[in-house]
Amino acid sequence: MNMFEDIEKQKKDLPKIKSLTNEVQKYDLNIYQKFGALIIFISIIIGIILGNSYNTCTPSITYGSENCISQFDFSLMLEVWFVGTMMGVLFFGLGHIVYLLNDISSKLKK
Amino acid sequence: MKLFYCDCKVYDIIIIEGDCMNLEEKNEVKAWYDNPRFITNIVTVLLFGILVYSQSISSRSNLVGWDLFRNIMNVNLLYVIILLYFVLIRFKVGKKYFNYLNLFLILLYFFVTMTSFLSIISSFNIVLFLRFLISIILLLQMFHTFLRGTISWKEFRLERSPFNEIKAGSYFTMVFVLSTLDLVINLITSGEFSGVVLTLFISLYYIFFSRYVYLYSNYLDSIDKDKDNKGNFDEVREKIVVNINESINGEKIDKIVDSTKDKIDDFVDNTRDKLDDMIDNMAEKIEETEKTEEVSDEEVTVVKKKKKKKKKKTTDNGGEE
Incomplete structure (x- = not known):
């Protein structure tokens, strides 16, 4: 059997954007969770900027290893992304704890 | 829709039979690229x-x-x-x-x-x-x-x-x-x-x-x-x-045409014979029915004659008395 026919029988289609947005809109994010999402977004942009600004000098495979070509620094970008994602997840988790505590307090008041 | 690649022989005018290979199977033999x-x-x-x-x-x-x-x-x-x-x-x-x-x-x-x-x-x-x-x-x-x-x-x-x-x-x-x-x-x-x-x-x-x-x-x-x-x-x-x-080459086509012609001729002859037989049977039956009709007519005349004779006898007997 053709490889693509085999894949066609088993593959799952992508979700609609509308269904995704509807699911996301169901959740009300508090200020901590929004701040966490903002940190992740900013870290992505800063990673790209820093990767280009502090570009690495990779050994040239054509002119010999003594010469180098300045290229985009993926490792620096990934480091910034990793740190930003960790901080964003931390604030997001903090926001979720706050949400749960608010939920408990409202149930106790009833 | 199945695609067939056939090395075919015509057995009948309508039906084509033979060693048929699925074209889809043939298409799976692809180049490496x-x-x-x-x-x-x-x-x-x-x-x-x-x-x-x-x-x-x-x-x-x-x-x-x-x-x-x-x-x-x-x-x-x-x-x-x-x-x-x-x-x-x-x-x-x-x-x-x-x-x-x-x-x-x-x-x-x-x-x-x-x-x-x-x-x-x-x-x-x-x-x-x-x-x-x-x-x-x-x-x-x-x-x-x-x-x-x-x-x-x-x-x-x-x-x-x-x-x-x-x-x-x-x-x-x-x-x-x-x-x-x-x-x-x-x-x-x-x-x-x-x-x-x-x-x-x-x-x-x-x-x-x-x-x-x-x-x-x-x-x-x-x-x-x-x-x-x-x-x-x-x-x-x-x-x-x-x-x-x-x-199918040219020779094969002629053979196929000849064979179909023979089959058609045989079919026509057979049907003609059958029709002739049927006609003969029908004619015999008609003759038999006609004969039976003639016999029945003779019987009718004989009966009529007998009736007439009976009537004469009765009138003669009635007159003498």
């Missing part, structure tokens, strides 16, 4: 070779620890991710989430294109410029191929994209030409044998990866054709005509 499984195997081997060879070059530059890891990430990150992609699509997980993997690949190549553009700005180099062009063309080819079989194609109406009019073959040709040019430039400017080998691997990777995307595009075209049944019927009809003409 049209076999997607073979192409994916080649790409996997090339990516593995790139990773191993580039690391051997890096290890010679006396990098240690974190610097070595950073060097691996900078040079080989793209190849590692794509190797992971081709390994995953061999398993159920990869096949199930094939569209998601393709979307991730498109995003990755979008990012690579963007970073290569930034690299050109920082240090212009003809090789970097060629790789930037190749990454743009691959991105467009993947975007207009991998999203075609998904719901996002209809949702965002991507068939209206101006790059959709470019055929898949044109994309492959462009990548082939650019990667060949890249290889030639690197061969001319290269100062080390290791550089030559690595650029050869990278150029072959671009070509075969583009070929993989091209084959998927062809597969999607074939599915669309079977669904609408457009453009396929003429090809099928031509194939059937060609196959029948090749299998």
Whole structure:
């Protein structure tokens, strides 16, 4: 059997954007969770900027290893992304704890 | 609709029987460059070779620890991710989430294109410029191929994209030409044998990866054709005509015509005989019925005569008294 026919029988289609947005809109994010999402977004942009600004000098495979070509620094970008994602997840988790505590307090008041 | 390639004999006017081979089975015997499984195997081997060879070059530059890891990430990150992609699509997980993997690949190549553009700005180099062009063309080819079989194609109406009019073959040709040019430039400017080998691997990777995307595009075209049944019927009809003409020579046609003529003559003679028999039977029956009618007429006259005689006797007897 053709490889693509085999894949066609088993593959799952992508979700609609509308269904995704509807699911996301169901959740009300508090200020901590929004701040966490903002940190992740900013870290992505800063990673790209820093990767280009502090570009690495990779050994040239054509002119010999003594010469180098300045290229985009993926490792620096990934480091910034990793740190930003960790901080964003931390604030997001903090926001979720706050949400749960608010939920408990409202149930106790009833 | 099943396609048949027949070495046929005509047994009857209506029915065609013979040793028929399914055309679909015949079409599976493809050239190696049209076999997607073979192409994916080649790409996997090339990516593995790139990773191993580039690391051997890096290890010679006396990098240690974190610097070595950073060097691996900078040079080989793209190849590692794509190797992971081709390994995953061999398993159920990869096949199930094939569209998601393709979307991730498109995003990755979008990012690579963007970073290569930034690299050109920082240090212009003809090789970097060629790789930037190749990454743009691959991105467009993947975007207009991998999203075609998904719901996002209809949702965002991507068939209206101006790059959709470019055929898949044109994309492959462009990548082939650019990667060949890249290889030639690197061969001319290269100062080390290791550089030559690595650029050869990278150029072959671009070509075969583009070929993989091209084959998927062809597969999607074939599915669309079977669904609408457009453009396929003429090809099928031509194939059937060609196959029948090749299998049946002139002599065979005469034999077939003669045999059918004999059959028709036999059929006609048989029916004629049957009709004659039926007519004869009918004539005999008619004669028999006519004879029975004559006998019945004679009996009627005899009865009438007897009645008359009886009447005469009664009148004579009545008169004498």
